Amino acid sequence: MAEIHLKNIAHSYTATPTTPEDYALKALDHVWEDGGAYALLGPSGCGKTTLLNIISGLLTPSKGQVLFGDEDVTTRDTAHRNIAQVFQFPVIYDTMTVRGNLEFPLKNRGLNQTAIDARVEEIAAMLGLTERLQERASNLSADAKQIISLGRGLVRSDVNAILFDEPLTVIDPHKKWELRSKLKELHRQFGFTMVYVTHDQTEALTFADKVVVMYEGEVVQIGTPEELFETPAHTFVGYFIGSPGMNILRATVEGRTATIGKSKIPLSIDYGILGSSGIEIGIRPEFLKLTEGDMATVNAVEDLGRHKIVRLTFEGHNIAALLPECENVPTGSVGLAFDPARTLVYADSHLTKGAN
Amino acid sequence: MQKKQNQKAWFLVLPVFLLVSFSAVIPLMTVVNYSVQDSFGNNEFYWVGTEWFIEILNSDRFHAALGRQLLFSGIILAVEIPLGIWIALRMPKKGWGASLCLVLMALPLLIPWNVVGTIWQIFAREDIGLLGHTLAAIGVDYNYTQSAVSAWITVIVMDVWHWTSLVVLLCYAGLSSIPDAFYQAAKIDGASKWAVFRYIQFPKMKRVLLIAVLLRFMDSFMIYTEPFVVTGGGPGNATTFLSIDLVKMAIGQFDLGPAAAFSLVYFLIVLLLSWIFYTVMTAHDEEKSS
Numbered sequence: 001m002a003e004i005h006l007k008n009i010a011h012s013y014t015a016t017p018t019t020p021e022d023y024a025l026k027a028l029d030h031v032w033e034d035g036g037a038y039a040l041l042g043p044s045g046c047g048k049t050t051l052l053n054i055i056s057g058l059l060t061p062s063k064g065q066v067l068f069g070d071e072d073v074t075t076r077d078t079a080h081r082n083i084a085q086v087f088q089f090p091v092i093y094d095t096m097t098v099r100g101n102l103e104f105p106l107k108n109r110g111l112n113q114t115a116i117d118a119r120v121e122e123i124a125a126m127l128g129l130t131e132r133l134q135e136r137a138s139n140l141s142a143d144a145k146q147i148i149s150l151g152r153g154l155v156r157s158d159v160n161a162i163l164f165d166e167p168l169t170v171i172d173p174h175k176k177w178e179l180r181s182k183l184k185e186l187h188r189q190f191g192f193t194m195v196y197v198t199h200d201q202t203e204a205l206t207f208a209d210k211v212v213v214m215y216e217g218e219v220v221q222i223g224t225p226e227e228l229f230e231t232p233a234h235t236f237v238g239y240f241i242g243s244p245g246m247n248i249l250r251a252t253v254e255g256r257t258a259t260i261g262k263s264k265i266p267l268s269i270d271y272g273i274l275g276s277s278g279i280e281i282g283i284r285p286e287f288l289k290l291t292e293g294d295m296a297t298v299n300a301v302e303d304l305g306r307h308k309i310v311r312l313t314f315e316g317h318n319i320a321a322l323l324p325e326c327e328n329v330p331t332g333s334v335g336l337a338f339d340p341a342r343t344l345v346y347a348d349s350h351l352t353k354g355a356n
Numbered sequence: 357m358q359k360k361q362n363q364k365a366w367f368l369v370l371p372v373f374l375l376v377s378f379s380a381v382i383p384l385m386t387v388v389n390y391s392v393q394d395s396f397g398n399n400e401f402y403w404v405g406t407e408w409f410i411e412i413l414n415s416d417r418f419h420a421a422l423g424r425q426l427l428f429s430g431i432i433l434a435v436e437i438p439l440g441i442w443i444a445l446r447m448p449k450k451g452w453g454a455s456l457c458l459v460l461m462a463l464p465l466l467i468p469w470n471v472v473g474t475i476w477q478i479f480a481r482e483d484i485g486l487l488g489h490t491l492a493a494i495g496v497d498y499n500y501t502q503s504a505v506s507a508w509i510t511v512i513v514m515d516v517w518h519w520t521s522l523v524v525l526l527c528y529a530g531l532s533s534i535p536d537a538f539y540q541a542a543k544i545d546g547a548s549k550w551a552v553f554r555y556i557q558f559p560k561m562k563r564v565l566l567i568a569v570l571l572r573f574m575d576s577f578m579i580y581t582e583p584f585v586v587t588g589g590g591p592g593n594a595t596t597f598l599s600i601d602l603v604k605m606a607i608g609q610f611d612l613g614p615a616a617a618f619s620l621v622y623f624l625i626v627l628l629l630s631w632i633f634y635t636v637m638t639a640h641d642e643e644k645s646s
Binding site: 053056058077078079083084085087088089091093094095096104105108109149152153 | 535537538540541543544545546547548551555556559560
C-alpha cells in the first residue's frame with residue numbers, strides 16, 4: 001500500500017505542444033493519499049479521463065513523474081502497476097463464464113489453480129456473485145457486468161487503487177444507488193485508494209471524502225464537499241457545484257465594499273483596492289435574502305417543493321435566490337441582502353483572500 | 357363486420373412474381389425438365405427418369421472434378437481466412453494509413469473476374485510475364501501450361517490475391533466495432549496478445565467471419581472465369597473444376613440431359629455444404645441463447 005504522487009504531470013495528445021491549449025492536462029502536482037476516496041469532477045472534455053489513464057498507465061504523461069510510494073512507475077506498463085480500472089461501459093469477456101472472467105487476471109499472472117479458486121470464491125461471495133459463477137457473463141444485466149468488471153480488479157490481491165471512469169453511466173437509476181453503496185462498503189472493507197471520475201455532482205459529493213474539480217485541463221480545487229460548497233476556489237466550482245450554481249457578478253471592490261452599478265455590497269474582509277478588471281463577486285443563492293426595496297426585479301419563481309428558486313434581474317445580471325418553502329415571495333421590485341461572510345471575491349476567476 | 361373481399365393486392369405482388377419467375381423459377385424448372393429427359397434433336401424428348409442422375413453420380417469424371425473442387429475450396433479457405441484475419445489485425449486503426457490500406461484492400465475486389473484471369477495469365481507466362489519470366493530466370497521450374505502443380509499454384513495464388521481482401525475488410529469491420537475500453541481492460545488484466553485475440557477480438561469477429569467463410573466457400577466452390585481464362589481447365593484435366601466440367605458437358609458436348617442432372621447435383625452440394633457450415637458455426641450461439 002502506498003500513496004500515489006503525481007509530480008508536475010502534464011499531458012498533450014499532440015506530438016509537439018506549443019501553446020497551453022495543446023495540453024489536455026495542464027501542470028498538476030498532487031498526492032493521492034493511501035486509502036482515500038476521491039471523486040474527480042468536471043464537465044466532459046476537461047481532462048478527467050486523461051488524468052485517470054495516466055495513473056493507471058494506459059497513457060504515459062508528456063511531462064512529469066508518477067510515483068507509487070517512493071517508486072517511479074512513470075514508464076511502467078499497466079499490467080505491472082498495482083492498479084485496476086473500471087470503465088464507463090462494462091467490459092466483460094463474452095465467451096467466458098462469470099468465474100472465467102474473475103479468474104482471468106490471476107491466470108494471466110500465472111497463479112496456481114488452488115490459489116485462484118480460493119480467491120475467486122472469496123471475492124464472489126463479497127460481491128454476491130457466488131450463485132452465478134457458472135453463468136455465461138454475456139447474459140447478465142449491465143449492473144451485474146459492471147460488478148464483474150470491478151471484481152476482476154478486486155481479485156488481484158496486489159491492487160491498492162481502483163480507478164472508476166464514470167462507472168454508473170449505463171446503469172438504471174435505481175440500481176445506481178445500490179451499486180454506489182456497494183462500492184462504499186467495499187472501500188471500507190478493503191481500504192484501497194479509490195478515484196472516481198464523474199460529471200455528476202451528486203455522485204461525487206455523496207461518494208468521496210475529497211472532491212477534485214477539474215476545468216479545462218486544470219485542477220481548480222481539491223476539497224471536501226463542504227469546502228467546495230462554502231468556499232469555491234474558482235468561479236467554475238461555484239457555478240458547477242450546487243443547484244442552481246453560485247451567482248457570479250462583475251464588480252469593483254474597494255476595502256470592505258463591492259460596487260455593482262449603483263448598488264453597494266458590504267464584504268466581511270478588507271480587500272484593499274482591487275479595482276475592477278477581472279474582479280467578480282460570488283454568492284450562493286442560499287445566502288441571498290430578499291428584503292423590502294427596489295434593488296432587483298423578480299422574473300420568475302420555480303417551486304421545487306422543499307424550496308423555491310427566485311430568478312431576479314439585478315443591475316443587468318440574471319441571478320437566483322433560494323428561499324425556504326414557507327416563505328412568501330414578493331413580486332415586482334425587491335431589495336437584496338448579501339450575507340457578507342458568504343460573499344466571496346474572485347480575481348481572474350480565482351478566489352482572493354482579503355488583506356488581513 | 358364482414359370483410360370485403362379484395363384481390364387487388366395480387367397486382368402489387370405481380371412484378372416481383374414475374375421477376376422471380378423469369379430469373380429463377382423458369383430457368384431452374386427448364387433444367388429440371390432436361391434432367392429427366394433425353395433428346396435426339398428435332399425437339400423430341402423422351403422420359404428417362406433418374407437415369408442421368410445415376411449416370412452422373414457414378415461417373416469417374418464427376419468424382420474427379422468434385423474431388424478437385426473440394427480440394428480447391430479447402431485450400432482457399434485454409435489460406436484466405438487466416439491470412440485475412442492476420443492482415444486485418446495488423447491494419448492501422450485510424451489516420452491516413454487506415455484509409456490507404458482500405459483503398460489498397462478494396463482494389464482487387466473492383467476488378468472483373470475475366471480481367472483478373474487475363475492479368476494473371478499474362479503475369480505468369482514464362483516468355484513475357486513478369487512473374488513467369490523472373491521465376492524462369494532464377495531457375496525455378498514453373499510453367500502453368502505444362503505442370504499441374506504450377507497450374508494449381510497459379511490458380512490458388514490468383515484467388516488469394518483477388519479475394520483475401522474481402523475477408524480482410526469483413527474482419528476489419530468486426531474489429532473496429534470493439535471499444536478501446538476492452539483493450540485497456542485487457543491490459544490491466546495483464547492479458548497476453550494471444551489472450552486478447554482469443555477472448556476479445558475473435559469473439560467479436562465471429563459473426564462477420566461466418567459470412568466471410570460462407571461467401572468464400574460458395575464463390576470458390578463455383579469458381580469458373582479465372583481458371584477458365586488462365587488454364588482453360590488444364591493441363592490435362594488438372595484444373596477442371598465442377599463448373600468448367602459442367603460447361604464443357606453442356607455447351608461443348610451438348611449433352612443437355614446429363615449436364616442438367618450435373619447442375620442439380622452441383623446445386624444441392626453447394627446448398628448442403630453451406631448449410632453445414634452455417635449450422636456448425638452458429639451452433640455455439642444458439643446454445644448460448646437457449
